[in-house]
Amino acid sequence: MMATARRRPARRSRTWQPLLYAYCALVFAFLTAPMVVVAIVSFSSASYLVFPPPGFSLRWYARYLNDPIWIDATVRSFKVGLVATAISTVLGTLLAFSLVRGRYPGRAIIDRLSIAPLIVPSMVYSIAVYGLFASLRLIGSWPTIALAHAVHILPYVVLIVVAALKTFDVAQEQAAMGLGATRLGAILRVTLPQIRPALVSAAFLAFISSFDELVIAMFLGGAQMTLPKKMFDNIMTEIDPTIAAVSVLQIVLVAIALGLASRFGAGVKPVA
Amino acid sequence: MVATAAATLGGGRSRPRRVLRAHAGTLGSGSVPVLFLAALFVYPVARLMLFSVEGGSLKHFERALLDGLHVRVFIDTLRIASLVTLLSFLLGYPVAYFLASAPRAWATAGLLFLIVPFWTSVLIRTYAWTVVLGRNGVINRSLIGLGVIEEPIAMLNNEIGVLVGMVHVLVPYMVFPIFSVMRRIDPSLAQAAEGLGASGWQSFSRVYFPLSLPGVLAGTTLVFILSVGFFITPAILGGGRVIMIAVLIERQVHEFSNWGFAAALSAVLLAASLAAYGALSLALRDRR
Amino acid sequence: MDARPLSTPGRVALSLVGVVKQYDRVQALRGADLEVRSGELLTILGPSGSGKTTLLKCVAGFEIPEAGTVELGGRDITELAPNRRDIGMVFQNYALFPHMSVTANVGFALRVRRVPRTQIRQRVQAILALVGLEEMGDRLPRQLSGGQQQRVALARALVFNPGLLLLDEPFGALDRKLREQMQLEVRRLQQRLGITTIFVTHDQEEALVISDRIAVMDLGVIEQLGGPRDVYARPVNRFVADFIGESNLLHARVTVAGDAAVLDSGATIALPEIRKPGEEVGLLIRPERLELRPPAPGEDASFAGEVAEVVYLGNTLKYTVRLDLGSTLLVRRPFGQPPVFDVGQRVQARWSADDVHAVRW
Numbered sequence: 037m038m039a040t041a042r043r044r045p046a047r048r049s050r051t052w053q054p055l056l057y058a059y060c061a062l063v064f065a066f067l068t069a070p071m072v073v074v075a076i077v078s079f080s081s082a083s084y085l086v087f088p089p090p091g092f093s094l095r096w097y098a099r100y101l102n103d104p105i106w107i108d109a110t111v112r113s114f115k116v117g118l119v120a121t122a123i124s125t126v127l128g129t130l131l132a133f134s135l136v137r138g139r140y141p142g143r144a145i146i147d148r149l150s151i152a153p154l155i156v157p158s159m160v161y162s163i164a165v166y167g168l169f170a171s172l173r174l175i176g177s178w179p180t181i182a183l184a185h186a187v188h189i190l191p192y193v194v195l196i197v198v199a200a201l202k203t204f205d206v207a208q209e210q211a212a213m214g215l216g217a218t219r220l221g222a223i224l225r226v227t228l229p230q231i232r233p234a235l236v237s238a239a240f241l242a243f244i245s246s247f248d249e250l251v252i253a254m255f256l257g258g259a260q261m262t263l264p265k266k267m268f269d270n271i272m273t274e275i276d277p278t279i280a281a282v283s284v285l286q287i288v289l290v291a292i293a294l295g296l297a298s299r300f301g302a303g304v305k306p307v308a
Numbered sequence: 309m310v311a312t313a314a315a316t317l318g319g320g321r322s323r324p325r326r327v328l329r330a331h332a333g334t335l336g337s338g339s340v341p342v343l344f345l346a347a348l349f350v351y352p353v354a355r356l357m358l359f360s361v362e363g364g365s366l367k368h369f370e371r372a373l374l375d376g377l378h379v380r381v382f383i384d385t386l387r388i389a390s391l392v393t394l395l396s397f398l399l400g401y402p403v404a405y406f407l408a409s410a411p412r413a414w415a416t417a418g419l420l421f422l423i424v425p426f427w428t429s430v431l432i433r434t435y436a437w438t439v440v441l442g443r444n445g446v447i448n449r450s451l452i453g454l455g456v457i458e459e460p461i462a463m464l465n466n467e468i469g470v471l472v473g474m475v476h477v478l479v480p481y482m483v484f485p486i487f488s489v490m491r492r493i494d495p496s497l498a499q500a501a502e503g504l505g506a507s508g509w510q511s512f513s514r515v516y517f518p519l520s521l522p523g524v525l526a527g528t529t530l531v532f533i534l535s536v537g538f539f540i541t542p543a544i545l546g547g548g549r550v551i552m553i554a555v556l557i558e559r560q561v562h563e564f565s566n567w568g569f570a571a572a573l574s575a576v577l578l579a580a581s582l583a584a585y586g587a588l589s590l591a592l593r594d595r596r
Numbered sequence: 597m598d599a600r601p602l603s604t605p606g607r608v609a610l611s612l613v614g615v616v617k618q619y620d621r622v623q624a625l626r627g628a629d630l631e632v633r634s635g636e637l638l639t640i641l642g643p644s645g646s647g648k649t650t651l652l653k654c655v656a657g658f659e660i661p662e663a664g665t666v667e668l669g670g671r672d673i674t675e676l677a678p679n680r681r682d683i684g685m686v687f688q689n690y691a692l693f694p695h696m697s698v699t700a701n702v703g704f705a706l707r708v709r710r711v712p713r714t715q716i717r718q719r720v721q722a723i724l725a726l727v728g729l730e731e732m733g734d735r736l737p738r739q740l741s742g743g744q745q746q747r748v749a750l751a752r753a754l755v756f757n758p759g760l761l762l763l764d765e766p767f768g769a770l771d772r773k774l775r776e777q778m779q780l781e782v783r784r785l786q787q788r789l790g791i792t793t794i795f796v797t798h799d800q801e802e803a804l805v806i807s808d809r810i811a812v813m814d815l816g817v818i819e820q821l822g823g824p825r826d827v828y829a830r831p832v833n834r835f836v837a838d839f840i841g842e843s844n845l846l847h848a849r850v851t852v853a854g855d856a857a858v859l860d861s862g863a864t865i866a867l868p869e870i871r872k873p874g875e876e877v878g879l880l881i882r883p884e885r886l887e888l889r890p891p892a893p894g895e896d897a898s899f900a901g902e903v904a905e906v907v908y909l910g911n912t913l914k915y916t917v918r919l920d921l922g923s924t925l926l927v928r929r930p931f932g933q934p935p936v937f938d939v940g941q942r943v944q945a946r947w948s949a950d951d952v953h954a955v956r957w
Contacts, residue, residue, distance in 0.1 A: 052508075060406040063399050064421035067479065070436030071428060073446055077439055085439060087446045127341035134338025146342055153349055155585050157537025159554035160574040163561050164356035165348065187349045190341070207691035210658045213678040214685045215705035216756065221679075225704075229695050248429040251539055255561075267431045271438065271544055280439075283432040290427045326675050327660050 071287065078280035085275045096281035106266060106282065113247055113263035116178050120185035120246040125239045127186070128193025133223070135194070136201040154191040158251050161188065166255035176258030184256060185246040192245065193238040200234030201227075232300075240297040244290060357578075360571035368572035378556070382576070385553040388467065388542075389535040392474045393482075396531045399475065400482030401524070407483070408490035426480040434544045437473045438464060441545075465547025473541040478534060482527040489523030522592055529588040533581045553577050609634040609792040610655065610760060615664035617650050624650040625661065626816035632760075637786050637793040639803040642813030643839065648796045651813070652764055655794065657681050669759060679708075684753030685762040689769065690745050692737035698724070698748050699733040705756040723751045726785070743774050750782065754789070761786070761793040767802065779806050800840045804828065812836045833956040837880045844886070844925050846879040847957060857954065861921035866897065866949050877954040883928040885951035888915060888937055889944045898946040899925070903937045917945050 073087065078096055080089030100106050131150050135143065153161065165184045166175070174180045204227060212222035228235070250264040257265055263282075270279045360368050372378050403422070407415050425433065440446045441463040448460035463469050493516065501511035539554040546555070553573060560570035610632040617625040624647045632638045640648045653659040654666060657678030666674045673681055693701050699720055706716045724730045727747040737745055746766060753761060763782070767775040783806050786793050797803055803810050804824045811821045812835075820832045831837035837845055848857035850871045856864050857877055865879055891900060901919040908931070915927040915937065925945050929936075937943055 056402055056406060057410075060403050060418065063403050063479070064418065066399070067425045067476065068421055070433060070440050070476065071425065073439050074432065074436045085442070086444065087439060087449060123344075127344055130337045131341040134341075138338060146338060149342070149345055149350070153345075155533065155581055156353060157533075157554065157574075157577050157581055159537055159539050159557050160356070160578050161349070161353065163557060163570055163574065164352040166561070167356055167359070167567065168348075168352035183348055187345065190345070205689070205691060207687045207689065208693060210656070210678065211685065211687055211691040211752075212693070212704065212708075213658075214656055214681075214683060215708065215752065216679050216682075217704070217708040218679055219677075221708055225708075226693055230693075244427060248431070250431060251558075264429065264431055267429075267435070268540070268544075271431070271435050279435055283429075283435065286432060287424075287428055291424075294423075294427065327662060329660075329675070 071283075074280050074283050075287075077277050078284045080277050080280075083276060085277060096277045097285070099276075099278050100281050100285070103278075105261070106263075106278070109261045109263045109266040112178050112260060116182045116185060116253070116262060117243045117246040119179065119182035120189060121239050121243040123182070123186035124189045124193050124242045125235065128190050128238065128242075129197050129235065131190070132194050132197035132201055136198055137206075150194045151191040153187050158188065158249075162251045162255045165252065169256055175256060176260050178257070178260055178262075181253050181256045181260075181262065182246075184252045185249055188249065188252060189242040189245045192241050196234050196238040196241070197231065200231040204231055236297050236300055240293060244293070353578075356571050357575055358571075359567045360575045362568045362571075368568045369575075371569060372572045372576055378573075381551050381553055381556050384551065385536060386580075388470060388474070388550075388552060389532055389538075391471060392478060392535040393528050393532045395471065395475045396478050396482040397524070397528060400479050400527065401486060403479075404483045404486035404490055404520075404523070407487050408493075409495075422480050422483055425476070430477050430540050433476055434473050434541050437469065437476065437545060441469050441472065464545060465549050467546075467550050469545035469547075470542050470550045470552075473545045474535055474538060477541060478531045481530050481534060485526040485530065486520060486523035489526075490520050493519045525588055525591050529584050533584050536580055536584075537577060607634040608632070609669060610794070611667045612651070612655070613665050613667075615651070615654055615661045615666065617647075617654060617659055617661045623816055625654070625664075627664065628813075628816065628818055630811055630818055630821070632792060632794060634792055635790045636808040637783065637795060637806060639795045639797060639807035639810045640813055640818075641797055641800055641803040641810050641840075643798055645815075646813040647816040648798075648813050649764060650816075652685075652762055652794065652796050655760075656683055656685050656762055682756070682758050683760045683762060684756070684758035686746075686749045686753050686764065686766045688765045690737075690749035690766075692745055692748055692752075694737055696736075697733065698729065698735050698737070698740070701737065701748055702752045702755050704752065709756065719755055720751075723755045726754075727751045742770050743778060746770065746778060750785070754785075754791070759792070761791050763793065763795040765797055766795075767797075767799075775802075776805075782806070804840075812839065814839070830953060831880065831955050834878045837878060837953075837955045842883050842926055842928070844881045844883060845955075846881075846923065848877055848879050848954075850875045850877055850954070859921070861923070863899070863921055865952060867954055868950050868952060869954075871954055876957040878957050880953045880955055881925075881947050881951055883914070883926040884912075885947055886925065886927040887946045888917070888927055888929065888935065889946055890935065891942045892944050895944060895946065897949060898944050900942070900944055901925070903939050903941050903943055906937070906939055915943075917943060919945070 077085065077087060077089060079092050079094065080086070081091035081093035081095070082089055131146075135147055135150065161184075165187075169175055169180050169184075208226050208230075209219075209222045212226045213219060217225060248264060249262075250268055253262040253265050254268065261269070263286075267279055267282060362368075373382075403418070407418050407422075409415075410418065438445070442448070443460045443462075443464070445463075447463065448457075451457045452460065463472070497519070498511045498516050501515040502508065506514065537554050538552060539558060542550050542552040542555050543558070546552070554577070557570050557573045557577070560566045560573065608631045610630075612628055612630040615625050615628045616623070626647075628647070628651055630638075630640075630651075640651060642648045650659060654661050655668075657673070657676060660675055664674070665672055668681065668683070693704070696704070702723060703716045703720045706719060711719075720733070721730060724733060727750055729744060729747050729751065732740065732744060732748075737748065740748065746769075749766070766782070767778055770778060779802060795803075795806060807824055809821060809823055810827050812819045812827060814835050820827055820836045822830075827836060828840055831840060834845060837843050846859055846865075848859045848865065850857050850867070850873055851864070852873050854867075854870045854873045856866045857871070857879060858864050859879070871877060889898075892898075893900065899917075899919045899921060901917040901924075903915055904918040904924065905916040907914040911931050913929045913931055913936070915929070917925045917927055919925060927945060
């Protein structure tokens with residue numbers, strides 16, 4: 037967070053400040069209201085979509101938890117997310133080190149390449165990778181989804197870790213090496229413990245991005261549905277509020293993960 | 309003691325092998341991810357691009373770029389993406405300013421309002437809009453209940469729904485880059501302008517806004533690139549009536565298995581994204 | 597006076613020959629030669645951008661030079677990895693590991709060398725006692741004062757008995773008083789351990805206080821190497837004369853006879869030694885070697901002028917004298933020693949012929 041000293045004093049802005057605050061309140065309402073509506077609908081007792089709900093019930097939560105298709109999709113999404121996160125965090129960190137510390141010809145090209153999956157629209161990448169895996173007859177197995185997701189989220193990891201490494205004082209790594217540690221030893225003992233917050237948030241971002249990803253999973257999954265694919269099908273074909281319950285559970289899950297990430301991501305403060 | 313004459317290196321570009329050797333480790337650590345990206349990113353995308361010119365003919369591009377129906381899709385896509393970008397800017401810029409200038413507690417609360425939707429799945433948010441905007445949705449029910457209208461307004465399965473849903477998803481992508489630039493603007497600059505006699509509006513428009521421009525450029529480019537390739541929201545809220553290019557590509561593959569044409573459409577979409585990204589890089593380079 | 601490095605009879609601990617280092621387009625080192633004797637404290641002194649830190653990095657192994665060799669104890673270490681060089685280094689901002697306690701920081705080098713635990717504890721305690729921090733072992737670096745952090749950094753660099761100690765502007769972050777205290781402390785410790793030390797700084801005063809010898813660097817080469825008195829009194833060129841201490845440097849050309857030089861203004865000044873006739877030189881007269889007298893026209897080895905500014909600096913008075921010939925002179929006189937002059941007074945600035953030193957322009 038930033039220092040209070042950098043905040044702009046409200047001295048001159050009196051006339052239009054209430055307007056700004058009111059406008060922002062409207063934007064915030066626009067951003068959150070739909071989710072509040074979903075939360076309310078998820079507790080509806082009606083068997084079709086109606087607002088406001090006629091009564092309170094937990095039947096949609098029960099339906100989700102007792103439907104093997106939903107649970108199956110959820111479990112698969114966790115597996116995909118964890119594997120994709122592991123791959124992208126490890127590879128992204130390696131790549132970030134190479135980009136920040138390395139001096140070799142072609143580094144600029146690799147720099148571009150590392151964020152390219154962010155610029156290529158996900159639909160384009162999805163059908164590209166679908167074409168590849170289809171030609172290898174690998175459609176319908178979740179590990180291929182995890183691989184493609186790892187590509188898709190790699191840029192986020194690289195960007196976050198690169199930013200952390202750039203602010204990290206190389207002298208510390210050099211100090212460790214001067215004291216006799218190998219390069220790898222210096223990185224493991226000195227650098228990684230200190231950029232842990234960045235690694236945690238990168239992994240977190242990676243997991244959520246994979247867990248939410250629809251388009252790649254839609255093409256590669258075949259009959260093996262991930263949670264987003266199941267939700268998408270549900271939205272397109274049914275109107276019962278099960279999906280609202282799923283949504284609320286997912287929002288809660290993300291909130292818990294955010295809390296954990298900020299807890300374990302708390303960094304070591306640098307020496308003054 | 310004067311040192312020996314400077315040894316010159318031919319042109320200064322070539323590095324002796326021993327310097328490269330010292331950096332071999334960093335090159336090595338990068339090689340695994342680079343191979344990974346080459347195999348699972350560069351190769352499939354290049355392979356797809358080759359499909360678009362299969363048989364050495366440009367017929368797929370002709371169909372994509374000359375056929376009235378498909379030109380319509382491109383125009384719609386660009387129009388919707390531009391509108392979404394503009395609306396996101398109009399909603400996002402004041403919010404970014406608020407976050408950068410409000411007292412800490414207010415700003416933290418505001419950030420929460422932004423982060424929670426940001427972390428919520430696009431599917432969930434899009435679903436939420438079907439509940440809000442539907443024929444029997446929250447808005448129509450309320451307006452009918454209040455007697456403002458008698459017949460429900462159609463807000464789903466048309467462009468209104470798509471616009472609302474996309475803006476909702478993309479506003480945070482506009483706010484974050486602008487905010488991160490704004491928080492680095494020295495507040496004393498605006499004060500200095502005012503001290504020199506500028507009105508509040510003048511100091512904003514001549515000092516603060518130009519300084520925040522790199523963030524605006526980054527935010528608008530990001531939002532534009534994302535919205536040009538958007539699939540989920542138009543697919544769900546457009547109800548088959550609003551066809552954006554990503555939706556078209558998906559249909560070509562899934563329903564018609566028309567790879568060549570899908571590849572040509574992808575090439576055009578990719579080119580548009582790269583062009584937007586290139587323009588941003590150029591614009592930001594000039595500002596440094 | 598100190599001998600020239602290449603004729604040194606003593607043992608050479610470290611030698612650099614023709615070291616070249618290039619960053620993109622900039623040549624940071626343009627063929628640097630240096631020999632460091634066993635047990636001495638040698639200071640590399642130069643302005644920022646002179647290449648002194650790059651030189652240190654080449655010694656430590658964080659940079660590999662494009663050309664030239666680095667030898668430590670007779671072994672070529674030019675391309676050796678830093679962790680196999682056995683060199684202790686104190687970094688500019690200490691580079692203490694913020695996530696480790698003082699004990700863990702100091703013991704790091706021993707742990708990576710797989711020294712037995714009990715022995716690590718003993719050696720860490722011993723070195724902490726030596727720097728006066730035996731009570732601070734459990735603290736984290738950020739809980740220490742600047743001077744304490746500096747001592748931890750020193751202890752960490754010394755604990756594994758390295759063959760060479762490198763100090764990269766280690767006092768830069770300290771305030772003046774503490775800095776002076778730490779300078780003496782480091783010097784005492786260095787002499788007690790007899791460890792060969794290279795010290796990098798841009799602060800010439802610090803260099804004069806602490807060093808056995810000083811290597812003055814500019815633009816990627818070592819301009820002069822010698823004892824503190826040598827580089828102060830007998831700089832080899834204009835850069836060294838100007839960089840070390842305050843100086844009056846007057847542009848002049850050596851006469852045909854070679855025993856005097858003619859200033860731009862036409863005045864002639866006698867030289868203490870014969871120079872090459874016609875050579876372009878700078879005449880160096882240190883401000884404290886000048887004397888101010890009431891006007892006495894026609895006197896040798898003096899200029900007439902007017903006091904333009906007087907600054908009290910506690911123990912000295914600093915005069916700026918505007919000469920009738922056009923240029924200005926700095927003059928430093930001990931405070932309380934008459935005669936004293938005020939701004940606007942006419943004065944005669946005098947020197948003795950021995951105090952003039954001609955340097956290459």
